[in-house]
Amino acid sequence: MAIKDQLNSIKEAAKKAIKEAQSMVELNDVKAKFLGKKSAFNDIMKSMKDLSKEERPVVGKETNLAKRDIQTWIDDKRQELHDLEVAKQIEEETVDVTMPGKEFHPGTTHLLTQITDEIEDVFIGMGYEVMEGPEMEIDEYNFEKLNLPKDHPARDMQDTFYINDTVLLRTHTSPVQVRTMLEKGGKEPVKIICPGKVYRRDEDDATHSHQFMQIEGLVVDKDTTMADLKGTLLVIAREMFGQNREIRLRPSYFPFTEPSVEVDVSCHNCNGAGCHICKQTGWIEVLGAGMVNNNVLEASGYDSTVYQGFAFGVGVERIAMLKYKINDIRQFYTNDLRFNKQFKS
Numbered sequence: 478m479a480i481k482d483q484l485n486s487i488k489e490a491a492k493k494a495i496k497e498a499q500s501m502v503e504l505n506d507v508k509a510k511f512l513g514k515k516s517a518f519n520d521i522m523k524s525m526k527d528l529s530k531e532e533r534p535v536v537g538k539e540t541n542l543a544k545r546d547i548q549t550w551i552d553d554k555r556q557e558l559h560d561l562e563v564a565k566q567i568e569e570e571t572v573d574v575t576m577p578g579k580e581f582h583p584g585t586t587h588l589l590t591q592i593t594d595e596i597e598d599v600f601i602g603m604g605y606e607v608m609e610g611p612e613m614e615i616d617e618y619n620f621e622k623l624n625l626p627k628d629h630p631a632r633d634m635q636d637t638f639y640i641n642d643t644v645l646l647r648t649h650t651s652p653v654q655v656r657t658m659l660e661k662g663g664k665e666p667v668k669i670i671c672p673g674k675v676y677r678r679d680e681d682d683a684t685h686s687h688q689f690m691q692i693e694g695l696v697v698d699k700d701t702t703m704a705d706l707k708g709t710l711l712v713i714a715r716e717m718f719g720q721n722r723e724i725r726l727r728p729s730y731f732p733f734t735e736p737s738v739e740v741d742v743s744c745h746n747c748n749g750a751g752c753h754i755c756k757q758t759g760w761i762e763v764l765g766a767g768m769v770n771n772n773v774l775e776a777s778g779y780d781s782t783v784y785q786g787f788a789f790g791v792g793v794e795r796i797a798m799l800k801y802k803i804n805d806i807r808q809f810y811t812n813d814l815r816f817n818k819q820f821k822s
């Protein structure tokens with residue numbers, strides 16, 4: 478029968494196309510071609526009307542059987558393609574447990590930050606407030622209200638980066654004293670420290686840096702004395718350099734304090750016996766301090782007949798260099814990881 482041959486050739490063509498399909502998309506195209514609305518089977522169905530009554534059911538049945546076979550092959554092929562895809566995915570997503578891992582290098586706070594934090598903690602424990610001030614400061618606060626008028630020779634002690642006639646990069650953290658006292662309005666007691674960056678027009682070398690860090694301290698109250706200053710300095714010296722340390726105060730000069738002192742700490746390296754670090758003296762100079770000059774109190778609104786106070790300023794790099802025997806201040810600012818990593822907090 479011609480139609481039977483026709484059906485067989487359609488089946489053969491479908492079988493071949495299904496076998497060759499490489500993907501689900503291709504397989505769907507094959508299905509549309511052989512089982513869809515425009516398939517060759519439809520043409521056969523249309524020609525049914527020309528067949529005899531006896532032939533019609535036979536051809537109908539054969540056609541349906543052929544379609545069912547093709548559907549079965551397509552289903553099998555679909556399963557096969559799916560299995561292949563899963564196998565491929567498993568292969569691609571396999572974890573190679575022998576591959577070397579990624580190394581993580583956790584950061585650490587900079588040594589100067591560590592020391593600043595330590596000092597802050599000690600002062601917070603004694604009831605101090607931590608203040609901040611701007612690095613770009615006005616001459617009035619950096620100098621004038623600290624008892625350093627324009628022509629004062631002591632201005633030469635601090636070579637200044639001027640931005641214009643009235644604005645500069647602060648040469649010390651002392652202007653925060655002025656800012657705080659003005660803020661408190663001349664009435665409340667003051668008990669603050671202020672850590673921060675300061676700038677000097679210095680040539681950078683092993684002991685000079687045009688930018689460095691200080692911590693300022695200021696206490697103002699009605700009965701603050703030099704004994705309070707000395708006790709406070711002893712606490713901080715021992716906290717930084719060990720509980721066996723002693724301090725001594727030497728007369729000095731700062732325009733913003735009267736009397737002014739240089740503070741020495743007994744050498745932590747030789748316990749005061751004399752070594753290369755303390756230049757055989759047994760003492761190391763660590764900071765400047767004094768009783769707040771009456772002019773400074775008055776300039777910031779405090780009545781100097783009622784209030785008095787003490788102040789101190791300490792260089793953070795100097796403390797770090799002494800404590801860890803660092804011989805070049807530039808080490809703090811070159812971001813050399815080999816240096817920084819030695820001080821894991």
Ligand code: DAH
Nearest residue numbers: 649734765766767788789790
């Ligand atoms: N401001 C001074 C400087 O940078 C340090 C200093 C000395 C601060 C004595 C003070 C002080 O508050 O009382 O050299």
